[in-house]
Amino acid sequence: MPSLTYTPPGYTTTNVVYGTGVLLYSAPQSTTLGAAVPGDANLGVYTSWSGLGWSYVGAVLDGVTLTYAPTTQDIVIEEQPTPVGVAVSTANLTITANMSEETMTNVNLAWGNSGTITPTSAGAGQPGKNVLVLSTTFQQVSVAVIGKNRFGFASVLYIPFMLSAGQVQTAYRRAAQQRVYPLTFNSVCAFNQITWTELNAVATS
Numbered sequence: 001m002p003s004l005t006y007t008p009p010g011y012t013t014t015n016v017v018y019g020t021g022v023l024l025y026s027a028p029q030s031t032t033l034g035a036a037v038p039g040d041a042n043l044g045v046y047t048s049w050s051g052l053g054w055s056y057v058g059a060v061l062d063g064v065t066l067t068y069a070p071t072t073q074d075i076v077i078e079e080q081p082t083p084v085g086v087a088v089s090t091a092n093l094t095i096t097a098n099m100s101e102e103t104m105t106n107v108n109l110a111w112g113n114s115g116t117i118t119p120t121s122a123g124a125g126q127p128g129k130n131v132l133v134l135s136t137t138f139q140q141v142s143v144a145v146i147g148k149n150r151f152g153f154a155s156v157l158y159i160p161f162m163l164s165a166g167q168v169q170t171a172y173r174r175a176a177q178q179r180v181y182p183l184t185f186n187s188v189c190a191f192n193q194i195t196w197t198e199l200n201a202v203a204t205s
Contacts, residue, residue, distance in 0.1 A: 021147035023064050023097055026054040034160020035142035044154030058101035061180050067094045093187040098180040104130045110181040112138040113164045138163050143185050153199035161189035
């Protein structure tokens with residue numbers, strides 16, 4: 001016979017994860033596949049990512065935020081007051097961050113990743129400069145968010161196709177706060193193309 005005493009379930013404090021994640025991005029390598037990712041043993045090694053053409057956006061303010069927002073439709077019948085099922089009509093995944101490093105590459109990324117940057121070296125009578133020409137023909141990128149998991153290894157969320165298509169507002173003012181460039185990535189791929197990999201043990205040999 002079951003005991004009448006309340007016995008709560010246990011919890012594991014080591015499963016509470018905190019710390020900094022880094023946001024990386026790269027242009028897709030083809031129309032059907034996203035950018036290549038490192039092998040499992042090197043998922044937490046940035047040089048392995050950069051060697052494959054990935055770029056780090058640098059310092060961010062208040063970290064990186066993941067938002068999963070499905071829109072559902074209840075399936076109802078006349079004979080039952082509660083739904084008999086729930087259908088997912090849309091499912092949006094967004095990644096947002098406030099980039100703190102003011103570079104032309106980051107400005108371009110925040111503003112749709114569709115511009116072209118032309119550098120000019122310093123010369124006689126010519127100061128060095130970078131000129132960004134913007135465009136509204138947004139370019140898809142692959143995105144990976146990497147963090148350290150509860151085992152101390154890499155945890156990687158990989159989205160092969162996203163668009164940077166969020167509203168950008170940057171304040172130029174005399175203040176202690178740095179200028180930031182809001183970045184909003186929206187997924188534009190099937191959900192079965194998105195992977196979340198958690199390493200949990202080293203290789204045995």
